[in-house]
Amino acid sequence: MTALAAVSLALTPLLPLLMALAVVPPRSREWVARLLPLAPLPALAAAFLVQSGGDLLLEPVLLGLDLGIDGPRRLLLVMTALLWMAAGLYGRGYIPRDAAQHRYNAFFLASMGGNLGLIVALDAPGFYLFFSLMTLCSYMLVVFERGERSYRAGRVYLVLSLIGEMALLWGLLRAVAAADSLMIDDMPVALAEGGALTPLLLFFGFAIKAGQFPLHVWLPLAHPAAPTPASAVLSGAMIKAGLLGLLLFLPLGEAAFAQPGLLMAALGMVTAFYGVLFGLPQRNPKTVLAYSSLSQMGVLISALGVVQASPQAAPLLLPAVVFYALHHGFSKGALFLSVGVVQQGRTGRLLALSVAAVAAVAIAGAPLTGGSLAKLLVKAGVEEAQGTAASLVAPLLSWSAVGTALLMLRFLAALAAEPRKQGEESKEPPGAGWIFWIPFAGTAALAQLFAWSLVLVEGAEVAEKAVTAYGLWESAWPLLLALVLAAVWLLAERRLNLPKPDVAEGDLIAWVPTLAQVRESGHRLYITLARPLRRRPQLVTATGQGLADVVQKWEQALVRPQGLPITLLLLSGLLLLVILAS
Structure with missing residues (x-):
């Protein structure tokens, strides 16, 4: 490993954490605020400079913190770094420049360091350290606005997150003992040969972070309560930590586990459709996006369940899951950022709605978008697999796309209805302009450019399939059906004077005393x-x-x-x- 690659890899988690500490002295707060969007630059450099198989051992940290980049880590690191960079720039205009800004910057940087660190951590202690750091520091982002709604969301988020942390720590201790090693790469094989308790504990801990039913209730509460740039990284980047944990630790592709795989696939599908069912009645655009993230993560978990049951599908399906997560991260980040741009509304409101519409239909899998490529890849991988889990998931994938399209239409309607905030009601200072548009339009464009670039380089067959009549129809009919269903509902609502359904944010938690x-x-x-x-x-x-x-x-x-x-x-x-x- 070259010296430049080693330095960039070491600074990937350390630079954001050092900048967070630099917020404590009042004299350095201003320059930290100005340089905050640049904190993910070492992570971006490491993603291109560090070769697979190389590692960097930081002996003074914990038991020796081992950092490296291989497998799905590289692509997820690029997406995560760019999204944090966009959210950091956006926050420069969104967060009021008062005493609270420094508190926000400190916990934003600490959460960033944890998120980037867990991606490059090669050993279990380092992964758990960064995972916990990200979880606990992002709690302060959820409660940043200090209202009753924020505190309620924070309480639910904290309780469920700590339950997940306990399960994860217990599972990691058992995994380390089973593998007789601290290295993550040694654990899937050991877990494949051991009992069911350790994989169950790990799945439970990561599934909470990924927002899986029925422990999903923190997600539709926390994401809307946080400031818009924090919501973008919560939904676009941090939620993927649960997915990455499942990819790294579970014995996916090692052996066939039919019943656990079927249960995982069924849970993912339940979560996917549950997110649609309870997201459609929402009126807050950020809440709709939160339920959409819940639904999309359900699709990815179901695909991992298919791999768990049919290991022969791993070579095709696991890269498809990573690709899907990358596109979702960029697109969902852009959609969250669009809320602030539209609320500001001084210039370009119609243009902002148009850019948001492109990102929304891409998530829905409209033809020739990055979303259509992601859905075609996942569907091809599931159809390649054999067994009950694959036969369950394959026919439901297209119908989940219909649900996603309905959610995106609901989001666009809620976004268009958002009033322009002015004066004291606005969280965005006047004249922000470009500081909102660059990260918003940039992430929306990256979602498409990044997806097509990867497919053209690594999977030309999928690109060719996407432009055939079959590929165009497979991508188009869920969106067309969603448009028809939405039109029928609106017509029936007006003609029959149907009551508008109303579901509280967090759904199940609202019924808990x-x-x-x-x-x-x-x-x-x-x-x-x-x-x-x-x-x-x-x-x-x-x-x-x-x-x-x-x-x-x-x-x-x-x-x-x-x-x-x-x-x-x-x-x-x-x-x-x-x-x-x-």
């Missing part, structure tokens, strides 16, 4: 059960009230960001007890 309700119900139940103890009614009442007060104070502490260390301490203790018991 709050902690205050649980506390009140528990207090009443305690008093009721204690009534036979007539001799000491005052002691019973005081005990019940004392327990209620303790729970209330704990709840109030968790509402604030300062409650994070308490939660971490409690859950870490619980994890330690579980590990010792096993």
Whole structure:
């Protein structure tokens, strides 16, 4: 490895983290804010300079932090670095220049360092370190605006993320013991020969980050609550960490696991259609995009389930999954950024809607777009496979494309209805102009250019298939059917005066009673059960009230960001007890 490649690889996670620390001294905050969009440059350089098979060992870090780039890491690193760069530039105009900007910059950079670091980490301790860093620091991006909506989204995000972290740590400890090695490459073979508990724990931890049903509820709450540039990287880049973890750790292509593969494929398909069903009634364009991300990740998880059940499909299907993730990352990032551009609305609102429409129909798989190439690749890989999982997923892929097209039409309608924000109501300062348009239009263009470039270089057969009558029809009919269904619904809604469906963000979590309700119900139940103890009614009442007060104070502490260390301490203790018991 050349010296320049080694330096760029080392700086991939370290530069954003060092810049985050530089926010602490007030004197350096301004230059950190100005240079923030350039923080991912070492990662971009490493993606082109570091050769596959080469690694860099940083001995002073942990047990020796091993960094390198191979397999799906390279392409995901390029997409992730470019998306963070675009979001960083966008944030220069979006985040108000006040004291809160420095807090945002610090956690934005720390989350970036974790996201880029986990991609290049070759050992389990390094991967877990960066994965946890990204998860915990992005919590501060979710609650950045400090409203009740943000805190509620942050609580749900934090609880589910920490549950996933505990499962992931437990699974990694077992995987390291099974492989007798800290290197990630040694673990899939060891897991293929071991029991089911370790792969299940790893899948559970990564599936939460990937937003799989029924633990998806954090995603449609957190993504709309975060500032727009943070939403773009949450949905476009950070959610892919769960997918990358599954690609790296699970024994995909090592051996046939029919039943686990079928369950994974079924879960992915349920998530894909669930995201459509609960995304269509939403009125906030960012919430619609969050449910769309949930649905798209479901498609990718189902494809991995097919590989788990039919390992012979791995050579064709795994690169297709990575390609699909790349296109989705760029396109979804552009769509989130379009919300701020349209809300600003001072110049080019119609043009912004047009660019957003191109990115939206590309995700839906319109003919000759990068999305159509991605869907054709995944469909070809699934059809190549054998078994029950493949026969389940293959016919549903096209229908999931219809659902995606409906969601994109719903998003465009919600985006067009967004009012222009002015004055104090606007999060974007006046005159931002180019600082919004360059990252927005750039990511929308990259989604198409990057996809076609990869296909022309690596898969010319798919490019040829995409321009045939079969390829054009396979890409066109889901979008055409979605247009017909949308027109029929609008006509029926107007003629029959149908009520508009309304589903709360987070769907399932809205039906879960709050902690205050649980506390009140528990207090009443305690008093009721204690009534036979007539001799000491005052002691019973005081005990019940004392327990209620303790729970209330704990709840109030968790509402604030300062409650994070308490939660971490409690859950870490619980994890330690579980590990010792096993």
